[in-house]
Amino acid sequence: MMEAFFFLLFATMAAGGAIMMIASRNPVSSLMYLVLAFFALSGVFVMLDAHFLAAVQVIVYAGAIMVLFLFVIMLLNLGHREDIDMRGHLARLVALVAGSGLFAAVAALVFRGEQATLAGEESRLAVEAMIRSRGAVGALAEPLFTSYLVPFELTALLLLVAIVGAVVLARRRAP
Amino acid sequence: MILDFSSSLHIVWALLPEIVVAVTGLVVLMLDVFQRGSRSAPSAPWVGPLAITGLVGAVLANAWLLTLEVPAQNAQIAVDGFRIAMNFIVLGVAIFGLLYSFDWLNREGQFTGEFIFLVLMAVVGMMLLGGTRDLIVLFVAIELMSISVYVLTGYDRRSRRSAEAALKYFLMGAFASGFLLYGIALIFGSVGSTNLSLVTSEIALGTASNNPMLFAGVALLLVGFAFKVSAVPFHMWTPDAYEGAPTPVTGFMAAGVKAAGFAAIVRFITIELAPAAEFWEGIIWWLAMLTMIVPNLAALAQDDVKRMLAYSSIAHAGYLLVGVAADSPLGRSATLFYLAVYAAMTLGSFAIVYLVAGKGDVRSKLSDFRGLGWRRPLLGAAFVVFLLSLAGFPPTGGFIGKLYLLSAAVESGESVLAITLVLTSLISYYYYLRVIWKMYFEEAPESLPTPERPGLAFGFAASIGALALLVAGLFPGHGLRTASRAGEDLVPRAAVVAPGAAPSARPSGQDPAASRASSNVSEPER
Incomplete structure (x- = not known):
């Protein structure tokens, strides 16, 4: 019960942070949402007994790499509107097809209920x-x-x- | 001495040449930093000789590896004739590459210490590429080599072209590394190990056959390798990166990176993944075909000698792929022999281009070579040898190498590849001989400055290189025998005693149960 509660909490935070990250227009706040998603993800790792991964997630991703991103964004002053960067309808169409294809593949895997037994x-x-x-x-x-x-x-x-x-x-x- | 991989000290012995090179690099870097302090002064003149001494030490250590006996070949590091031969080639590239570079470093006023350090680190990566049997070591080695070479490509800070080339090379190289890593992950996923002795036995047991994940993994691994050796259609970055990079670095890249890439292809694809041959045979065949045809046609249109040589180096990747596609001991020996010859002639010709181009690498057009043969007779003669060897004319090593590749291809029944090799070589005569024509049969105008006189190190390297090519062409017996021994002596198929070692059988470690039981060096989870 307790476990389910915490999992739902962390999972919602991670998914919500990820969605807000791509939805927010300001690059700096979008970065902050990504940090939130990373923290929540490390909570999920702790629940899976992957303590090392959890620590690395916070130290390396949320700490080092995100700070680096923040510096780059602030130094390069990338505060302009991002839809200028996406050129043409074709690129959007390709992105839509690729994205939904990936989504369909992942969904198919989940619904078929196959466990990924990678290393046996x-x-x-x-x-x-x-x-x-x-x-x-x-x-x-x-x-x-x-x-x-x-x-x-x-x-x-x-x-x-x-x-x-x-x-x-x-x-x-x-x- | 008998090598036993259960002791970590013996891993040090097995890696001795690499360790010598790495330590030399660190020593050069540290001494250079301490000597210069915080001043922005040029490096001391002794860093170059120090690095060459270290590399010669590594050559000796590598020769010492020949005396080792290795009973169980299932570790991350292979100790076999192929690795030792590749180490000799790569160390030779490093020594000659550095000897050729000193003049450039002085002329352009570049930092020597860091240059040597980066070259030596790239060499460590190259040596391990030909010597490892583990996918993780492979990846780290390929990155060590690539990152050093990216930086070397952009080493000339004042040149826009150099920066542009470095960025292009870096982006494409990072892309290729992504492919490689994904391929490694998929192979690991389908087999459950990164140690290739286990991967091979799993595939041979049939547990992994008809596995789409393994197929995708092998294909992605091949894409990554094809990027590194610039095989068509993964060659797009090559002309720009080779043209923009400082010319001695281009020679080092074209010779060293390509040799290491081919070592990895031979070991990982044709040896370790031999049981999965139906996955990659067709791919290699088409890569070889395209890589011979496309760059040879493109080189015809170039009027810049440096860019022409860049295309020619892509074409040579195609000839080498013919040896790989032959997939036989003879093919591997031919690849090794041609790699050694190719390294000598490529390094030499790029070095002469930078000498002719003058300060700032400005004069590398075809017309800038007018009259070179009369103004600098020795330099011109050396360049003629290098160019004739690249074209594959009889009294040079390039001819013997191509003949060897042809015989390997014909023996394996790849006659279409053999015919293409001959035809594309004929095309290439035009653009190589055009340079020689300009050098001897066209007058240089007064406005064209005579290239400066090369330094002692350069002269030594160029004359040794040209002489070696002539010797390889006139008396190829010894080189061919060495290459054929090394091409046959590859774990896990090895049953050949390393030359110089006491005659004792080398168990190949193919039995999967035995190799699993005794593999203590690289088995994380079983």
């Missing part, structure tokens, strides 16, 4: 057992530092390259 049932059980024994963060950390050590360390290099690259490209002039 036994691995799902293994993941659940692991989460029970050491929590979601521990279950994620262990493979990260053992089986996936190589890509993990490579990611460090990737981030360094991104930082150095940003500095190189943003520098005003050569020596």
